[in-house]
Amino acid sequence: MSNETEEQGLDDWAAALAEQQEHEAAAMAATASVAPAATQTQNLAPADIFQRFDNEPEKPTGPSSIDMIMDIPVTMTVELGRTKIAIRSLLQLAQGSVVELDGLAGEPMDVMVNGCLIAQGEVVVVNDKFGIRLTDIITPAERIRRLHK
Numbered sequence: 001m002s003n004e005t006e007e008q009g010l011d012d013w014a015a016a017l018a019e020q021q022e023h024e025a026a027a028m029a030a031t032a033s034v035a036p037a038a039t040q041t042q043n044l045a046p047a048d049i050f051q052r053f054d055n056e057p058e059k060p061t062g063p064s065s066i067d068m069i070m071d072i073p074v075t076m077t078v079e080l081g082r083t084k085i086a087i088r089s090l091l092q093l094a095q096g097s098v099v100e101l102d103g104l105a106g107e108p109m110d111v112m113v114n115g116c117l118i119a120q121g122e123v124v125v126v127n128d129k130f131g132i133r134l135t136d137i138i139t140p141a142e143r144i145r146r147l148h149k
Contacts, residue, residue, distance in 0.1 A: 078121070078132050079103075079110040108135055116143065 081103025093099070103109070108120035109132060121132040138146075 074113050077112040077115075078123075079112060080123075117146065118143070 081101025083101050111119040119134045120136045121134040124131045124133050
């Protein structure tokens with residue numbers, strides 16, 4: 001490498017380092033001052049390396065975010081009650097056996113979506129099929145409170 005080429009390379013490095021130091025100095029000046037505005041004696045211009053947030057965000061051009069999830073399948077479960085039984089009793093179950101649950105007749109049933117309680121309701125029969133009439137929808141705030149228990 002010739003001396004002239006080496007000097008040109010050093011000049012390029014020196015220019016790049018000087019530019020970097022200017023940006024760092026502007027950033028330091030913008031963040032270093034923690035004194036109240038009344039005691040500041042110098043007006044600092046906003047650093048041009050920071051993004052401005054006063055512009056309105058761009059509107060999405062595709063479908064709205066809720067439309068994207070509308071067709072996602074979830075599992076809904078209605079829980080009548082629970083019980084604990086020994087494996088010996090479980091193995092003795094046969095067709096026609098009755099398993100007693102902890103839920104009482106007429107008591108609201110829990111409606112779960114993907115394992116999360118979302119509502120309570122009462123069992124109904126419609127066209128010889130069981131269904132559930134929702135009687136109480138759990139609010140989002142209540143769902144969050146139940147998660148922290």
